[in-house]
Amino acid sequence: MFLSQHLYTLELLERAGMTDCKPCSTPIDTNAKLFAEGAPVADATDYRALAGALQYLTFTRPDISYVVQQICLYMHDPIESHLALIKHVLHYIKGTMDYGLRILRSSTHNLVAYSDADWAGCPDTQCSTSGYAVFLGDSLVF
Known part of the structure; x- marks a missing residue:
C-alpha cells in the first residue's frame, strides 16, 4: 500500500475523532436500507466533508464504493442515521488500512x-x- 494512502486514512480518522475506534469487518449492513427522513445532523458541513473525503478514498479502495455512493445520495439533507453510516465505514477503514488496489x-x-x-x-x-x-x-x- 502507498504511504500517502495510509497517511490520508489516518488523517481522515483523526478529522472524524475516531483514531481509537474499534474496527469492524464489513463496510455496510447489507440488510439495512437508508431513508431520507429522520433527525437532521447537527453540522451538515462536517457530514459533507467526511463524505467527500471517503469519496476521494474510493479511488484506491473500491471495497467502499457502494456504501460511499449511498452516503453521497443524502449530502443535500443528511440525517443522524446517515452520519452513523459514515462512522460505520470509518470503523471498517480502521480495520482494513492495509487494503487497496x-x-x-x-x-x-x-x-x-x-x-x-x-x-x-x-x-x-x-x-x-x-x-x-x-x-x-x-x-x-x-
Whole structure:
C-alpha cells in the first residue's frame, strides 16, 4: 500500500475523532436500507466533508464504493442515521488500512469489465443501483 494512502486514512480518522475506534469487518449492513427522513445532523458541513473525503478514498479502495455512493445520495439533507453510516465505514477503514488496489505484472493486457444491478433497490425512489469492476490483465483498476 502507498504511504500517502495510509497517511490520508489516518488523517481522515483523526478529522472524524475516531483514531481509537474499534474496527469492524464489513463496510455496510447489507440488510439495512437508508431513508431520507429522520433527525437532521447537527453540522451538515462536517457530514459533507467526511463524505467527500471517503469519496476521494474510493479511488484506491473500491471495497467502499457502494456504501460511499449511498452516503453521497443524502449530502443535500443528511440525517443522524446517515452520519452513523459514515462512522460505520470509518470503523471498517480502521480495520482494513492495509487494503487497496495493487497493480501486478501480468502476462496479458486484456481489458475486462463486469457489472451488476439491484433493480429498484432504493426504498425512497425505487431507482436501481449498479456497480462495476474493470480489470487490466490481472489487476483491478476500477
